[in-house]
Amino acid sequence: MVAATESRFVSVLTKQTLALILAGGRGSRLRQLTEWRAKPAVPFGGKFRIIDFPLSNCFNSGIRRVGVLTQYKAHSLIRHVQRGWSFAQGQLGEFVDLMPASQRMAESWYQGTADAVLQNGDIVRAYNPKYVIILAGDHIYKMDYGIMLASHVERGADVTVGCVEVPVHLASDYGVMDVDHEDRIVEFAEKPIYPKAIPGDPARVLASMGIYIFGTDFLLEELARDAADDTSSRDFGRDVIPHCVERHRVYAHRFSDSAVKDGGAEQGYWRDVGTVDAYWEANMELTKVQPALNLYDAKWPIWTNQHQLPPAKFVFDEEHRRGSAVDSLLSGGCIVSGASVRRSLLFWNVRIDEGSVVEDSVVLPNVRIGKNVRLRRTIIEKGCSLSDDIVIGENADDDARRFERTEGGVTLVTPAMLGLPMHVAR
Numbered sequence: 001m002v003a004a005t006e007s008r009f010v011s012v013l014t015k016q017t018l019a020l021i022l023a024g025g026r027g028s029r030l031r032q033l034t035e036w037r038a039k040p041a042v043p044f045g046g047k048f049r050i051i052d053f054p055l056s057n058c059f060n061s062g063i064r065r066v067g068v069l070t071q072y073k074a075h076s077l078i079r080h081v082q083r084g085w086s087f088a089q090g091q092l093g094e095f096v097d098l099m100p101a102s103q104r105m106a107e108s109w110y111q112g113t114a115d116a117v118l119q120n121g122d123i124v125r126a127y128n129p130k131y132v133i134i135l136a137g138d139h140i141y142k143m144d145y146g147i148m149l150a151s152h153v154e155r156g157a158d159v160t161v162g163c164v165e166v167p168v169h170l171a172s173d174y175g176v177m178d179v180d181h182e183d184r185i186v187e188f189a190e191k192p193i194y195p196k197a198i199p200g201d202p203a204r205v206l207a208s209m210g211i212y213i214f215g216t217d218f219l220l221e222e223l224a225r226d227a228a229d230d231t232s233s234r235d236f237g238r239d240v241i242p243h244c245v246e247r248h249r250v251y252a253h254r255f256s257d258s259a260v261k262d263g264g265a266e267q268g269y270w271r272d273v274g275t276v277d278a279y280w281e282a283n284m285e286l287t288k289v290q291p292a293l294n295l296y297d298a299k300w301p302i303w304t305n306q307h308q309l310p311p312a313k314f315v316f317d318e319e320h321r322r323g324s325a326v327d328s329l330l331s332g333g334c335i336v337s338g339a340s341v342r343r344s345l346l347f348w349n350v351r352i353d354e355g356s357v358v359e360d361s362v363v364l365p366n367v368r369i370g371k372n373v374r375l376r377r378t379i380i381e382k383g384c385s386l387s388d389d390i391v392i393g394e395n396a397d398d399d400a401r402r403f404e405r406t407e408g409g410v411t412l413v414t415p416a417m418l419g420l421p422m423h424v425a426r
Contacts (some may be wrong), residue, residue, distance in 0.1 A: 013149040014062035019127035020120075021054050022072030022113050023137035024101065024209070028336060029275045032381065038070065040137035041077035041278070043364050043382070045286055045295060045302075046329040046345045049080055050273065051283055053142070054135045055096065060300050061145040064094035065127060068137070069116045071101040073110060084305025099123065112234030117385060118223040118332035134236065136210030140293065141270040142160045142300055145211075147258035151251070152213045158248035161185065161241060162211030163205045164255040164270050166253075173193035173274070173347045175208035175237040177252055190237040209270070211217065211252075212236060226418045227374050262294040269293045280379055283362045287327045287343045307348050309333035321354055331365075341368070353388075361393075381414040 027039025034042065040051035051068070058066050066088075070077055078098055080285045088094035099120050101109045110116040117124070119135065122193070124132065133145055143162075152160040163177060176195040178187040188208075189195065195205045210226070222240055226232050232239045244250050252360040259268020273279040285291050295302060309332030314323035316338040331348040338354030347365040352358060355372040366381040369375070373386050376393030380386070392399060392411050399405045404412040415421060 005112055006214055007183060011062050012148070013131070013153060014064075014260070016130040016133070016147045017063050017065070017133055017145075017149060018124065018127050018216075019054075019058045019063045019066045019135055019145070020099075020117055020124075021066065021068045021135045021137045022050065022116060022341075023051055023057075023068050023077060024074070024110055025138060026072045027138060027274060030279060031274075031276055032412060033276065033279070033379070034073075034381075036073060036116065036413075037076045038072045038074055038415060039274075040274075041074075041080060042345055044273065044279075045283065045293075045329045046347055047307075048302055048304045049077075051077065051137050052138065052302055053140050053173075053327070054079075054149050055085060055086060056300075056302045057143050057145060058139070059088075059137075059303065060154040061143075063133065063145055064088060065095045067099050067120065067123070069099045069101075069110070071116070074100060076328060079162075079329065080305050092263065094374065097123075104185075106206070110236075113236045114223055114226055114232075114240050115234035116217070118234075121220050124220065131198050131215050132208075132214050132216050134212040136212070138274070139209065139270065139272055140207075141255075141268065141294070142260035142262070142297075142302075143255065145256045145269075145270070148211070148253045149213060151253050151257070156249060157213075157251045158215070159241065159244050159255050161188075162208045162209040162248065162255060163252045164209050165198065165201075165267060166207045168205050169195055171205045171207065173272070175210075175241065176205045177208065177410075179252050183252045183254070184250050187244050188237075188242045188245045190235075190242070195368045197244075208237060208241075210237070211253075218248075239254060258369065262297050262298045262299075262300070273341075276379065276404075276406045276412055277410055280362060280406075280410045282410070283361060284328060284343065286345065304347040305364070307332060309348055312336070317399055324349065347382075356376065359393075377410050379410060379412045383411055383415045383420065384418060385411075385415075385420060386418070390423070 023040040083095040084311045145221045175190045177185045178196045203400050256267035257272045271282045273282045312330040312334040314336045321338040323336040326345045328341050330346045333349040335351045336347050339352040339356040344361045346363045349366045352369040353371040358375045361375045361378040368385040370388035372389045374391045399411045
């Protein structure tokens, strides 16, 4: 596969490709974090949103024709994409188009992931791509899609499915595949109760990343066929991919072959931040001295909407009144005034007053933390205002009565739980 991965060959393929990011899901396992926003719009990593990662992968890979399919509570997602991704050069054929559910083919909203693409089939044809890459909009990873495209073409595949190795106990959250010696998929099961492990490794399975590559004509033909099947749930993982596996050339593409490996992980960094605990853990990983996800890589930048804010500020240098942050990430507009921040992420416009201690916490934008507050293992939602002397994260029973406490011991706090207005732009 040496020839297939040469940059010139990959570049030609990516220019012929349209990416469609499925960004309409609610992500209910994130609980109140997706009560007023779609999962891809959830903030991550101190200044980004989850959708910035697949979008950045597209542009870094040379795929600069992108459609974002939205549906559930999409206002903040649409606003973010409009403000943060308007730099695409239209005169060069580059774009990031928003495709909200608009009942283009029937008086119904998107019925599933396959139906979402089918309902935009006329738009896809108008773009006239040779290949279409379907992407989930709710994972954190860095990947060169050009290498996957090259593999798809070289194998003469009808469909290529991106896959990653995950522990077998998590298999019920994913589509799981069984492959032959050439990585051709011989069986595909969506969220199986009894998954097939990787041969020779009973602790792991090959799981779908929700990344699919099709030739355009083949894709639209399969979607039309699926739409005519009254028994279909209109979903790629449940219906389209299993049907193709039985009848067409469907190959797995291993994430390790095209991951941007900059943190030492054997197969590259990939996280499904689909639960509150997983979301908290993935953010906490970034506070380590050498995190597995490198956000400082100039060769593979993660783009986002840049807020026009002053630098973070730390004030007072007095005993028991010293503004400091250790092993933490702080964004613009933050002011730490005589308080202590340890192993935490503060998004933009967070203000912390004197005597307060914030540890192992994720604090989303526009939060106010009063005096002598103690936070440990918390996620503080956007727009919260914590009164003086409040303590969260030290008494599990007390936290569970007032807030949302997870099985992993993380406490999620929202404005509504504090008696503040719920309908705040997210």
